[in-house]
Amino acid sequence: MVVFASALTFFFVNLAPGGPASIMRFDVTAEQRDVLIRAMGLDRPVPQRYAEWLAAAVHGDLGTSLLTNEPVSARIADRLPNTLTLAGSALLISILLGIPIGLVQAVRRGSPIDHVLSLASAIGLAVPVFWLGIVLILVFAVSLHVLPSAGVTSVSSDTLWDRVTHLVLPAVALATTILPTVVRFTRSSTVEVLHEDYVRTAASKGLAPGVVIRRHALRNALIPVTSAVGALVPRLLGGTVVTEAVFGWPGMGRLALEAAQGRDYPLVTGLTVVIAAIAVGASIVVDLAYTWIDPRVRLQ
Amino acid sequence: MSRPGLAALAVLALIAVLAMVGPALWTIAPEATDPVHGLAGASAAHPLGTDELGRDVLSRLLWGSRVTLLVGVAAMIAALLIGLAVGAVAGFKGGWVDAVLMRFTDGMLAIPAFFFILVVITVLGTGVGTLVLVIGALSWMPVARVVYGETLRWKEAEFVLAARSLGVPGGRLLARHILPQAIPSLVVSATLGVAFAILTESALSYLGLGVQPPLPSWGNMLQRAQQYVFTAPVLAIYPGVAITVVVLAFNFLGDGLRDALDPRRRR
Numbered sequence: 213m214v215v216f217a218s219a220l221t222f223f224f225v226n227l228a229p230g231g232p233a234s235i236m237r238f239d240v241t242a243e244q245r246d247v248l249i250r251a252m253g254l255d256r257p258v259p260q261r262y263a264e265w266l267a268a269a270v271h272g273d274l275g276t277s278l279l280t281n282e283p284v285s286a287r288i289a290d291r292l293p294n295t296l297t298l299a300g301s302a303l304l305i306s307i308l309l310g311i312p313i314g315l316v317q318a319v320r321r322g323s324p325i326d327h328v329l330s331l332a333s334a335i336g337l338a339v340p341v342f343w344l345g346i347v348l349i350l351v352f353a354v355s356l357h358v359l360p361s362a363g364v365t366s367v368s369s370d371t372l373w374d375r376v377t378h379l380v381l382p383a384v385a386l387a388t389t390i391l392p393t394v395v396r397f398t399r400s401s402t403v404e405v406l407h408e409d410y411v412r413t414a415a416s417k418g419l420a421p422g423v424v425i426r427r428h429a430l431r432n433a434l435i436p437v438t439s440a441v442g443a444l445v446p447r448l449l450g451g452t453v454v455t456e457a458v459f460g461w462p463g464m465g466r467l468a469l470e471a472a473q474g475r476d477y478p479l480v481t482g483l484t485v486v487i488a489a490i491a492v493g494a495s496i497v498v499d500l501a502y503t504w505i506d507p508r509v510r511l512q
Numbered sequence: 513m514s515r516p517g518l519a520a521l522a523v524l525a526l527i528a529v530l531a532m533v534g535p536a537l538w539t540i541a542p543e544a545t546d547p548v549h550g551l552a553g554a555s556a557a558h559p560l561g562t563d564e565l566g567r568d569v570l571s572r573l574l575w576g577s578r579v580t581l582l583v584g585v586a587a588m589i590a591a592l593l594i595g596l597a598v599g600a601v602a603g604f605k606g607g608w609v610d611a612v613l614m615r616f617t618d619g620m621l622a623i624p625a626f627f628f629i630l631v632v633i634t635v636l637g638t639g640v641g642t643l644v645l646v647i648g649a650l651s652w653m654p655v656a657r658v659v660y661g662e663t664l665r666w667k668e669a670e671f672v673l674a675a676r677s678l679g680v681p682g683g684r685l686l687a688r689h690i691l692p693q694a695i696p697s698l699v700v701s702a703t704l705g706v707a708f709a710i711l712t713e714s715a716l717s718y719l720g721l722g723v724q725p726p727l728p729s730w731g732n733m734l735q736r737a738q739q740y741v742f743t744a745p746v747l748a749i750y751p752g753v754a755i756t757v758v759v760l761a762f763n764f765l766g767d768g769l770r771d772a773l774d775p776r777r778r779r
Binding site: 217334335338339340347349375423435443444446447449450454457458468476482484489 | 624625635711718719732738739745755756765
């Protein structure tokens with residue numbers, strides 16, 4: 213998967229018109245251009261360069277940034293913790309809010325609560341993340357002055373609490389990229405499970421409704437939700453680009469934006485590969501969660 | 513169709529009419545600057561106020577609706593064509609072609625699309641044409657899956673076998689007998705696809721990688737608005753509400769069409 217992403221990116225970057233060979237500015241002479249092209253190895257065939265790039269990448273060497281001349285891996289490592297914190301918090305918010313909301317909707321299907329929450333998640337799906345971010349800044353930072361609008365920490369105080377307050381708005385904004393979908397999946401799969409025979413049996417033998425839902429329905433309802441969350445991780449990670457831009461969050465998304473604006477090919481390629489690797493890592497975690505929720509998988 | 517679906521259709525029709533005739537009725541040019549009256553509030557001359565360069569916000573919203581809707585629809589058509597080709601060929605040919613194409617589709621789905629969009633724009637630069645192609649090239653996967661599923665489902669059906677036994681060639685079989693079965697699902701995918709394309713366009717334009725000023729789009733209107741969020745917060749409100757309403761309407765229309773076209777989902 214990661215190799216697929218890297219190959220796609222590498223070949224696209226190197227074969228498309230306007231690729232690395234054309235970035236040399238107009239004020240260089242033909243000889244200088246030749247020297248540069250040879251120094252960067254651009255005179256060799258693309259598949260060969262990809263093989264060399266891949267061999268180096270396996271050892272953690274993703275090349276050198278064109279803008280700053282630092283190693284790409286160092287620049288990414290610098291930003292990686294911030295992005296993981298942001299995306300991890302957003303994922304946590306989506307799961308911890310999305311599953312209970314979907315559950316309530318399924319249990320109270322057709323009630324006013326269900327309709328209001330359905331409308332809310334429909335709106336959540338339609339709101340652009342960056343605009344929601346601006347509105348959140350407008351409300352909580354500009355009008356109410358309760359939360360900071362940008363950055364990871366304040367200049368004056370770098371405490372844990374300070375970091376948490378800086379994290380709240382971006383994490384909430386990013387969470388809306390997947391929260392409505394988590395709610396919808398939880399609702400529909402719980403509605404289905406509630407029609408199952410074993411749920412009716414549990415209810416008819418006199419168990420309290422709460423017990424039926426918690427012990428019998430929830431676990432089975434969560435199985436499709438888990439795989440849905442796994443499929444949503446790439447979307448969540450993609451959302452970091454916009455969210456980090458709105459909130460001035462120094463993560464990989466903003467780095468990718470800077471790299472794109474500065475046409476820093478090695479950096480953009482490296483970032484895409486690392487993000488794809490994170491997405492794959494997340495799907496492995498989801499698979500593990502699967503075996504924990506559904507013991508039948510373990511037996512196979 | 514369901515009531516929300518019909519309401520969504522009415523809203524979209526209204527917005528389409530506004531986009532078509534609005535710029536003709538409201539004649540202030542969207543690019544006309546008036547720095548002295550920048551960031552002005554609502555007035556008779558500018559019902560929605562002006563932006564930081566004194567440009568009329570109402571005019572920019574109306575012209576922006578054209579850009580936003582056109583890019584959204586064009587990108588959806590691009591995604592539809594790519595998805596149709598990949599899904600139909602994979603489903604119809606089967607074998608290794610199927611394996612390669614559908615693995616490729618899965619791979620594209622697993623890459624965080626926005627990062628790849630940045631890669632493409634790094635190389636190709638910005639522009640409306642590039643924007644349409646980029647969004648199309650990164651959102652065809654759901655269409656491909658739908659078409660693939662329908663092709664597999666119908667290619668062994670009796671009426672298809674009958675046509676095949678009469679000597680109908682493969683391409684014609686696909687175009688005349690199999691793909692028409694996928695039209696209802698494609699209509700739904702296309703409607704939801706426009707919503708996705710508009711969201712993506714607005715985000716890219718907000719980041720400065722999509723529609724370039726002075727051409728207005730709802731996304732790039734928000735790019736500047738954030739800087740003036742302290743002095744002129746309403747600037748950030750109008751385009752965002754516009755995007756949300758249009759995307760919401762397309763989503764409701766898509767859901768309504770799905771329920772109307774698929775009897776099994778009616779409850």
